[in-house]
Amino acid sequence: MARGRTIDEIQIGDSASFAKTMTETDTYLFAGITGDLNPAHINQADSENNMFGGRIVHGMLCAGLLSAVLGMQLPGPGTIYVGQELAFKAAVKFGDTITATVTATEKVKGRFVKLETVCTNQDGTVVIDGTATVMPPKANE
Amino acid sequence: MARGRTIDEIQIGDSASFAKTMTETDTYLFAGITGDLNPAHINQADSENNMFGGRIVHGMLCAGLLSAVLGMQLPGPGTIYVGQELAFKAAVKFGDTITATVTATEKVKGRFVKLETVCTNQDGTVVIDGTATVMPPKANE
Numbered sequence: 001m002a003r004g005r006t007i008d009e010i011q012i013g014d015s016a017s018f019a020k021t022m023t024e025t026d027t028y029l030f031a032g033i034t035g036d037l038n039p040a041h042i043n044q045a046d047s048e049n050n051m052f053g054g055r056i057v058h059g060m061l062c063a064g065l066l067s068a069v070l071g072m073q074l075p076g077p078g079t080i081y082v083g084q085e086l087a088f089k090a091a092v093k094f095g096d097t098i099t100a101t102v103t104a105t106e107k108v109k110g111r112f113v114k115l116e117t118v119c120t121n122q123d124g125t126v127v128i129d130g131t132a133t134v135m136p137p138k139a140n141e
Numbered sequence: 142m143a144r145g146r147t148i149d150e151i152q153i154g155d156s157a158s159f160a161k162t163m164t165e166t167d168t169y170l171f172a173g174i175t176g177d178l179n180p181a182h183i184n185q186a187d188s189e190n191n192m193f194g195g196r197i198v199h200g201m202l203c204a205g206l207l208s209a210v211l212g213m214q215l216p217g218p219g220t221i222y223v224g225q226e227l228a229f230k231a232a233v234k235f236g237d238t239i240t241a242t243v244t245a246t247e248k249v250k251g252r253f254v255k256l257e258t259v260c261t262n263q264d265g266t267v268v269i270d271g272t273a274t275v276m277p278p279k280a281n282e
């Protein structure tokens with residue numbers, strides 16, 4: 001399996017993205033595998049009365065799209081995920097198409113790369129923003 | 142559906158936790174719903190040669206256990222998830238039992254609660270630590 005990019009192969013400003021339509025199915029599977037059966041995600045009758053007017057996708061599930069871009073594209077395979085800061089800015093409804101984009105912003109101590117991490121919906125609304133810290137693969141890996 | 146605790150019903154130091162054994166099945170479902178098919182998670186032949194010596198569970202999937210505690214226990218239903226900082230400290234292998242614990246540490250501006258968020262494995266090793274920021278439900282919700 002080809003490794004991802006080393007720190008020397010990453011330039012500040014490099015960017016990658018992945019888009020996926022988030023569904024009821026995704027949400028119910030995530031509820032099952034995490035135990036997060038919060039009614040906001042799985043109870044239509046109850047959640048119709050909340051501020052979002054119905055069930056919403058888990059924020060942490062959408063954050064998984066950022067993990068996908070980091071682990072598969074930039075830096076890619078061999079990356080060690082060190083940290084992630086997330087700000088949940090807007091709700092994601094079933095059927096929303098979420099684009100996760102990561103952009104390299106800084107190299108730290110010659111070993112770590114910081115990336116701006118943003119998820120937007122089909123209307124361009126930012127639903128998550130934040131910062132990832134990763135350790136890219138070494139050249140000999 | 143009963144709502145969770147309001148900010149006035151939460152005391153600094155209040156804590157809640159949830160434990161789950163994380164499996165290959167969980168990991169493959171998460172890979173499918175996020176698109177994170179990083180070989181570290183889904184390729185045994187390749188990942189046997191990496192530093193973890195085999196496939197590991199996605200960090201963001203384990204972070205979902207923290208979302209579960211926040212959304213279902215403390216504060217509980219009606220909580221708005223505002224932000225999460227995560228530091229991934231150790232790998233999670235298939236079969237590891239992860240305990241996610243959240244502890245209220247601070248009230249901010251009378252509207253937000255900060256909680257320390259920690260995931261440990263069956264040996265007591267911290268695999269994730271960080272901080273959550275949430276807006277607890279209002280009394281009339």
